[in-house]
Amino acid sequence: xxEHTEHPTTATGQDAHDGExxxxxxxxxxxxxxxxxxxxxxxxxxxxxVTLVTAFGIAFVKAYLVIQNFMHLxxxxxxxxxxxxxxxxxxxxxxFGVAPDVMKHEGRNWVNMAAMAVVERGIPLDGEHAEEDEHxxxxxxxxxxxxAAVVAETPFNAAQAYGTVCASCHGAAGGGDGPAGASTxxxxxxxxxxxxxxxxNDERMFxxxxxxxxxxxLSPMMAGWGVLYDDDDIRQIIEHLKTFRP
Amino acid sequence: MEKPLATLRSATGVPTGRLxxxxxxxxxxxxxxxxxxxxxxxxxxxxxxxxxAAVTNTWIGATNTFVLLTSSFTAVLAHQAAEKGDGVxxxxxxxxxxxxxxxxxxxxxxxxxxxxxxxxTITANGFWSFYYTAAGIHAAHVIAGAIIMGFIAVAAxxxxxxxxVELVGIYWHFVDVVWIFLFPLLYIAK
Numbered sequence: 001x002x003e004h005t006e007h008p009t010t011a012t013g014q015d016a017h018d019g020e021x022x023x024x025x026x027x028x029x030x031x032x033x034x035x036x037x038x039x040x041x042x043x044x045x046x047x048x049x050v051t052l053v054t055a056f057g058i059a060f061v062k063a064y065l066v067i068q069n070f071m072h073l074x075x076x077x078x079x080x081x082x083x084x085x086x087x088x089x090x091x092x093x094x095x096f097g098v099a100p101d102v103m104k105h106e107g108r109n110w111v112n113m114a115a116m117a118v119v120e121r122g123i124p125l126d127g128e129h130a131e132e133d134e135h136x137x138x139x140x141x142x143x144x145x146x147x148a149a150v151v152a153e154t155p156f157n158a159a160q161a162y163g164t165v166c167a168s169c170h171g172a173a174g175g176g177d178g179p180a181g182a183s184t185x186x187x188x189x190x191x192x193x194x195x196x197x198x199x200x201n202d203e204r205m206f207x208x209x210x211x212x213x214x215x216x217x218l219s220p221m222m223a224g225w226g227v228l229y230d231d232d233d234i235r236q237i238i239e240h241l242k243t244f245r246p
Numbered sequence: 247m248e249k250p251l252a253t254l255r256s257a258t259g260v261p262t263g264r265l266x267x268x269x270x271x272x273x274x275x276x277x278x279x280x281x282x283x284x285x286x287x288x289x290x291x292x293x294x295x296x297x298x299a300a301v302t303n304t305w306i307g308a309t310n311t312f313v314l315l316t317s318s319f320t321a322v323l324a325h326q327a328a329e330k331g332d333g334v335x336x337x338x339x340x341x342x343x344x345x346x347x348x349x350x351x352x353x354x355x356x357x358x359x360x361x362x363x364x365x366x367t368i369t370a371n372g373f374w375s376f377y378y379t380a381a382g383i384h385a386a387h388v389i390a391g392a393i394i395m396g397f398i399a400v401a402a403x404x405x406x407x408x409x410x411v412e413l414v415g416i417y418w419h420f421v422d423v424v425w426i427f428l429f430p431l432l433y434i435a436k
Contacts, residue, residue, distance in 0.1 A: 025326065029319040036315065040308050043434050055430035062315075063423045070322045070419040077260045080268045087272040091279035095287065102284075103291040115291065123297040123371055 028069045035062050106168055108183055109221070116165060117228045156233045158240035165225065166237075174244030184221045191244035202238055209234050267413045271420050274387075278424050281383065285376040285431060298373035300436045301366060306357045307433030310350050311425060317346025318422040321415040324402075328411035333402045336411045340399035343418065347392035354385055377432055384428060387421045 035058050042054020068074045073081065105112045105119070163172065169181030169188040176190030189196055207215055210231070213222030229237065256262055289295055324339030358378075368378040391414065398410045 025319060025322050029315065032315050033312070036308065036311055039430065039434065040304065043436070051434070055434040059426050059430050062426045066318060066419050066423050066426070070318055070422075071416050076268075077258060079258050080260060080265070083268055083272045084275060087275035087279070090276060091283060094280060095283040099283075099287040099290075102287040105291065118372070119292055119294055122294040123373070125297045125300060 023069055025069070028065055032062055032065060035065075106180055108180055111223050113223060113225070113227055120161075120164065120228060156229075156236060158233070158236040161229065161233065161237060162240050165228070169221075174241065184219065186219050188222070191241050192246055194246050197245055202235075205238050205241070206231075206234055209237060261409065263409060263413050264416070267416050271417070274420060274424075277383070278380075281376075281380050282427060282431065285380060288372055288376070289431075289435070292372065295371075295373040296436055298366075298371060299432065301361070302377070302433050303357065304433045306353060307429050310353050311429045313346050313350045313353065314422045314425050317343045317350070318419050320346065321418045325412045325415045328402065328408040331405075331408065333405040333408055336408065337399040337403035340395050340402065340411065340414075344392045344395050344399070347388050347395075350388055351385060351392075354381070380428060381432065384421070384424055387424070391418050391421055 039054050039058040039062075042058075043051040045051075073084075101107075105115045167178055169176075169178045169184065170191065171177040171181070171188075174191035176188045176193075178188065181188035204216055208218060208222060209229075210224055210226040212220065212224030214220040215224065225234070253262055256265075258265060260268070320339045320342040324336045324343065327333075327335035327339060366374055368375055395414050395418070398407070398414050401407045402411055
């Protein structure tokens with residue numbers, strides 16, 4: 001058996017790295033099972049940090065135990081650790097390079113309306129979905145059914161929409177002083193200014209919100225929100241803006 | 247039969263076969279890491295996905311975690327037996343590990359059947375896209391591992407190529423580690 005000449009130190013061609021013949025695998029296995037039980041029970045308590053620690057913290061502990069004791073990485077040659085570390089480093093670069101653009105839906109000079117629309121539309125909970133099951137069996141796309149259910153059950157809330165979508169530029173109190181609007185030229189409209197209200201009317205505001213500032217010769221930095229809100233929603237938003245009027 | 251030089255040589259001090267498995271896993275880290283990283287950033291950017299994640303059955307996920315942890319345990323026992331030169335025992339433990347792989351796949355099949363038949367398909371929304379892609383690629387690794395273990399177990403029973411028992415074990419534990427992270431990401435975080 002030529003493979004046995006490969007590494008003559010043991011019968012199976014292992015080199016001396018397998019010095020840990022005394023690892024108690026059963027003990028490791030039982031520890032893993034105990035950790036599994038904790039990771040299931042922890043989130044049942046319903047406290048966020050307990051969930052994070054028990055579900056994700058314990059996942060790292062379990063992975064560590066498997067890697068060190070079952071895969072025997074600990075006594076492995078250092079080149080192997082560098083190989084794996086390089087892969088993890090590349091992963092980290094990828095994640096932190098891309099994550100800000102994906103996780104945030106608006107930045108200083110950009111807005112991801114499609115993502116915002118998806119968040120706004122939401123996903124119905126299981127119970128709501130169950131009501132749609134009959135339709136799903138009829139071959140209707142479950143996505144459409146879900147959407148209809150949400151529209152019917154969640155009334156539009158203009159103040160909430162303002163907070164989600166408008167406030168980042170126009171400010172939580174409508175003063176045109178939101179953080180994302182700080183660097184735009186011209187600055188975002190100030191709804192607390194009498195000059196603003198003197199220069200506009202409902203129809204003009206409706207067009208700006210629906211089709212964007214450029215449609216009325218205003219700043220193109222003001223995006224059109226017609227994709228996200230229907231006409232009734234926009235009229236409610238305008239009524240909400242009037243609460244900022246001086 | 248004489249073996250190729252690359253099989254016998256070990257410039258790094260790590261047996262060539264084992265080094266190859268580590269290289270494979272280093273590339274797998276990027277495959278699964280990229281997928282899970284992408285899932286994580288979307289999940290954090292889309293709070294509404296919590297409602298989709300609420301549908302996944304924690305107990306099925308937990309059962310499959312138990313099955314995979316147990317199969318990792320039998321895989322390491324196979325390695326231990328192979329180290330002592332006991333090919334028959336190593337093969338038996340490998341067959342138990344394959345049994346674990348099959349049980350995992352059977353449970354997964356029932357789970358997916360239930361979900362798909364209730365309209366939670368890969369096209370339902372972003373969460374389910376990631377759910378089926380991540381668990382699907384993982385399941386493909388389970389299938390591949392089971393097949394490879396079958397070949398190695400048959401050889402090991404005859405006392406041949408016992409070093410391969412450790413090699414497939416390292417791969418199998420990696421598949422287990424991937425699931426250890428998939429479990430909280432897809433099942434526990436509601």
